[in-house]
Amino acid sequence: MGRNATREKVFAAAIELIAESGLAATTVDQIAERAGVAKGTVFYNFGSKAGLFSALLEYGVDRLAAALRDAASGRAPLDALEAVVGAELAFIGEHESFARLLIAETWRSGGDWQRAARLIRERAIGVVADVLRDAVAAGDLRADLDTGTAASAVFGMVLTVALDWRTLQPGRSLGDVHATLMDLLRGRLTGP
Amino acid sequence: MGRNATREKVFAAAIELIAESGLAATTVDQIAERAGVAKGTVFYNFGSKAGLFSALLEYGVDRLAAALRDAASGRAPLDALEAVVGAELAFIGEHESFARLLIAETWRSGGDWQRAARLIRERAIGVVADVLRDAVAAGDLRADLDTGTAASAVFGMVLTVALDWRTLQPGRSLGDVHATLMDLLRGRLTGP
DNA sequence: ACTTTTGTACTGACCGGTCAGTGCAAAGAT
DNA sequence: ATCTTTGCACTGACCGGTCAGTACAAAAGT
Numbered sequence: 001m002g003r004n005a006t007r008e009k010v011f012a013a014a015i016e017l018i019a020e021s022g023l024a025a026t027t028v029d030q031i032a033e034r035a036g037v038a039k040g041t042v043f044y045n046f047g048s049k050a051g052l053f054s055a056l057l058e059y060g061v062d063r064l065a066a067a068l069r070d071a072a073s074g075r076a077p078l079d080a081l082e083a084v085v086g087a088e089l090a091f092i093g094e095h096e097s098f099a100r101l102l103i104a105e106t107w108r109s110g111g112d113w114q115r116a117a118r119l120i121r122e123r124a125i126g127v128v129a130d131v132l133r134d135a136v137a138a139g140d141l142r143a144d145l146d147t148g149t150a151a152s153a154v155f156g157m158v159l160t161v162a163l164d165w166r167t168l169q170p171g172r173s174l175g176d177v178h179a180t181l182m183d184l185l186r187g188r189l190t191g192p
Numbered sequence: 193m194g195r196n197a198t199r200e201k202v203f204a205a206a207i208e209l210i211a212e213s214g215l216a217a218t219t220v221d222q223i224a225e226r227a228g229v230a231k232g233t234v235f236y237n238f239g240s241k242a243g244l245f246s247a248l249l250e251y252g253v254d255r256l257a258a259a260l261r262d263a264a265s266g267r268a269p270l271d272a273l274e275a276v277v278g279a280e281l282a283f284i285g286e287h288e289s290f291a292r293l294l295i296a297e298t299w300r301s302g303g304d305w306q307r308a309a310r311l312i313r314e315r316a317i318g319v320v321a322d323v324l325r326d327a328v329a330a331g332d333l334r335a336d337l338d339t340g341t342a343a344s345a346v347f348g349m350v351l352t353v354a355l356d357w358r359t360l361q362p363g364r365s366l367g368d369v370h371a372t373l374m375d376l377l378r379g380r381l382t383g384p
Numbered sequence: 385a386c387t388t389t390t391g392t393a394c395t396g397a398c399c400g401g402t403c404a405g406t407g408c409a410a411a412g413a414t
Numbered sequence: 415a416t417c418t419t420t421g422c423a424c425t426g427a428c429c430g431g432t433c434a435g436t437a438c439a440a441a442a443g444t
Contacts, residue, residue, distance in 0.1 A: 019300070019301050020300065020301050021300065022296070022300060024215070024216030025216075097301070100299050103295075103299045104295075104297075104299045104300060105296070107292045107295055107355055118360070122360075146372050149353060149356075149357075149369070149372045149373075150372070150376060152352050152353050152356040153352065153353050153376050154349075155352060156349050156352020156353065157345045157346075157348050157349040157352070159348060159352070160347060160348020160349070160352075161341060161344050161348065164341070165341075177341070180338050180341050180342075181341075181345065184342060186379070187378070187379015
């Protein structure tokens with residue numbers, strides 16, 4: 001069947017199940033069954049349950065980071081920020097389960113994968129930080145901006161709003177949510 | 193000893209252990225031992241491990257909601273917003289792992305906790321939304337602000353930054369993080 | 385041309401440890 | 415007298431991880 005195809009089938013199954021019930025409550029047997037694969041195959045490919053989770057995070061975060069980077073590339077700094085926010089929204093819209101998994105599991109304390117999870121999150125947030133840094137360098141944002149914290153803030157803000165959107169107002173358009181977020185980011189909180 | 197006293201001892205022990213190691217990694221035997229109580233007593237009082245956690249969640253949510261409400265009460269709208277953000281930061285700083293647990297369960301898509309967890313999020317975000325609504329009513333924020341989405345954004349922003357703070361920059365002071373967040377909220381992203 | 389070997393991907397029955405939950409008789413508390 | 419707690423042995427389901435073996439294709443040997 002090919003190693004890649006199998007790995008992706010397992011990934012997809014694992015993402016769905018973990019987003020539903022959490023990592024601890026999801027058994028390897030369930031994942032294998034949902035993926036249409038033998039239990040041994042999971043261990044053959046990933047070594048352990050923790051290994052599967054770790055690989056899964058890396059896989060998803062790489063795709064997310066790539067989407068963000070693509071959105072930013074070749075744009076003027078402030079346009080890039082807007083595009084990155086849009087790309088994050090779109091990604092979550094398309095991969096809702098993964099987003100839930102990300103927000104729920106990467107914030108768990110303890111465990112061996114904590115460090116990996118942290119690095120991964122730094123990678124995704126890092127793209128936002130780069131965009132902010134470029135904007136500061138271009139003089140489009142105030143020079144004393146704490147780009148690290150601001151990047152976390154923007155990333156978390158978009159993530160939370162996107163999941164609220166999908167859960168509570170699925171009918172709303174992406175563009176509408178995007179516009180509200182950009183308003184908040186541009187400091188229009190207090191009035192025009 | 194009295195039913196109430198026992199329940200509270202078990203409760204306190206469970207909270208401590210969960211704050212240390214997380215939900216799945218905590219066994220009933222550990223909780224009983226830490227509480228200085230027989231294992232059977234836990235089941236006598238709470239029926240099951242799930243029952244114990246359910247009670248625990250309610251306890252934590254009450255404390256968070258109360259902290260946010262207390263912070264807001266008796267303050268002018270914009271001061272209240274600042275105080276609520278500070279209270280959320282402080283709560284996460286003091287009950288970090290417990291906050292991780294609450295948040296993790298909040299974003300699950302299935303399982304038994306989903307409904308309770310949904311209420312938790314609505315209740316916590318609800319306090320922020322109330323504060324924003326008051327501020328709009330007082331003319332301190334623009335009239336057409338989407339307070340629901342903005343409340344989600346603020347809450348998620350604070351949450352992400354707080355957990356990044358605890359994980360990546362634990363040496364930083366609460367006041368410093370608070371100030372950066374309030375700067376972002378006040379729209380100082382683009383310059384003074 | 386043909387066997388044989390080697391490497392890779394996968395399978396599923398099985399094992400051993402863990403842990404929620406039980407049962408019960410005796411002791412304490414109110 | 416009744417409710418509550420204790421201590422401890424016990425159960426049994428569950429689950430991560432293992433392992434011997436299958437399938438099959440592409441080299442390597444003859």
